[in-house]
Amino acid sequence: MQTLWLKANEIEVAARLLREGQLVAFPTETVYGLGASAWSEKAVAGIFLAKGRPQDNPLIVHIAEKEQVMELAAAIPPEAERLMERFWPGPLTLLFPRRPQVPELVCAGLETVAVRQPAHPLALELIRQAGVPLAAPSANLSGRPSPTLAEHVWEDLAGRIAAVLDGGPVGVGVESTVLDLLGPEPMILRPGGVTREELEEALGRRVALDPALLGQTDRPRSPGMKYRHYAPAAPLLLLDGPEREEVWRRIAAEAAADTGILISEEGAAYLAGRCAGQMLVLAPLNRPDLAAQRLYSALRTMDQAGVKRILAEAWPRHGLGLALMNRMEKAAGGNYLRVEVAKHE
Numbered sequence: 001m002q003t004l005w006l007k008a009n010e011i012e013v014a015a016r017l018l019r020e021g022q023l024v025a026f027p028t029e030t031v032y033g034l035g036a037s038a039w040s041e042k043a044v045a046g047i048f049l050a051k052g053r054p055q056d057n058p059l060i061v062h063i064a065e066k067e068q069v070m071e072l073a074a075a076i077p078p079e080a081e082r083l084m085e086r087f088w089p090g091p092l093t094l095l096f097p098r099r100p101q102v103p104e105l106v107c108a109g110l111e112t113v114a115v116r117q118p119a120h121p122l123a124l125e126l127i128r129q130a131g132v133p134l135a136a137p138s139a140n141l142s143g144r145p146s147p148t149l150a151e152h153v154w155e156d157l158a159g160r161i162a163a164v165l166d167g168g169p170v171g172v173g174v175e176s177t178v179l180d181l182l183g184p185e186p187m188i189l190r191p192g193g194v195t196r197e198e199l200e201e202a203l204g205r206r207v208a209l210d211p212a213l214l215g216q217t218d219r220p221r222s223p224g225m226k227y228r229h230y231a232p233a234a235p236l237l238l239l240d241g242p243e244r245e246e247v248w249r250r251i252a253a254e255a256a257a258d259t260g261i262l263i264s265e266e267g268a269a270y271l272a273g274r275c276a277g278q279m280l281v282l283a284p285l286n287r288p289d290l291a292a293q294r295l296y297s298a299l300r301t302m303d304q305a306g307v308k309r310i311l312a313e314a315w316p317r318h319g320l321g322l323a324l325m326n327r328m329e330k331a332a333g334g335n336y337l338r339v340e341v342a343k344h345e
């Protein structure tokens, strides 16, 4: 299949392809999505095929107007209403009891449907012109880092989908927060662009994390979270510890010439001139939002550089740091080193 590269002014071509049941990758504020009409079981099946995605992993449905949620959801909890008012359009995905007409494949057989209104003008215009809600996972091959540039989509999916709509670099850089409001307490199933702190502030109550995010169970409520996602080709070791300088020193001790190092600005300054390897600076430590924006692209750069191993410095888990660390943990696939404080006698 020949994949079209579409510019922002060719949006009506993209909309027509979607109406015809074809697959089109498009920019959102989080990452690029691979869209198909949510009403077409056949088009949705194509998404799983193009990505090599396991069929037990449900899709997020993207809408252009808040009211469109009524076509998909059988009920809207009052707290959802509040969060939609506050955070939509934006990187927050909410679960709703699904209407029976939503294709089974979209929800992977679950009784809930995940919906969000993306905050990207091209995404909103595309959904409007297509005239249908779009089921869209991230537009990467399953297991690869999510695309933050149209070029990343091309790398993974050229020849497998009808078109890529180029909207330049995305803003947030990690996926939306998936929030479940249907249980006794609000629960984050996947940390993302809207932070836990913002949600707690808006709801005026505690927001829980899926115990699987804390490593307390290996059965996450969001099926997609069980896969080793976002994985670069080289093995990645995540280094954490109570003393940052100890972590940096350990990175220097571990690094060889063909090692890639994902590090904070502070860490890079500390290690300058005393560390082998290829350093890629993510951001200053007080800007996990910037680090999140750059992470996926950095992982792809590491692959292209052909490094044999990646060492990554852990980040504080507040604000966007929670999503950032979740993606780094996924990339590490359990390869985690806690650097204890050395005893100086």
Ligand code: TXA
Binding pocket: 028, 030, 031, 032, 033, 034, 057, 058, 059, 060, 091, 093, 095, 107, 110, 112, 113, 114, 118, 136, 137, 138, 139, 174, 175, 176, 177, 178, 189, 190, 221, 222, 223, 224, 225
């Ligand atoms: O920012 C995003 O959310 C991006 C852009 C394109 O919108 N999309 C995205 O989709 O990240 P995807 O398919 O890569 O991740 C969707 C996540 C998966 O972890 C999936 O298991 C979960 O949402 N999910 C979808 N429907 C669900 C449901 N009904 N219940 C629980 N989890 C659900």
Ligand code: MG
Binding pocket: 137, 138, 146
């Ligand atoms: Mg994904």
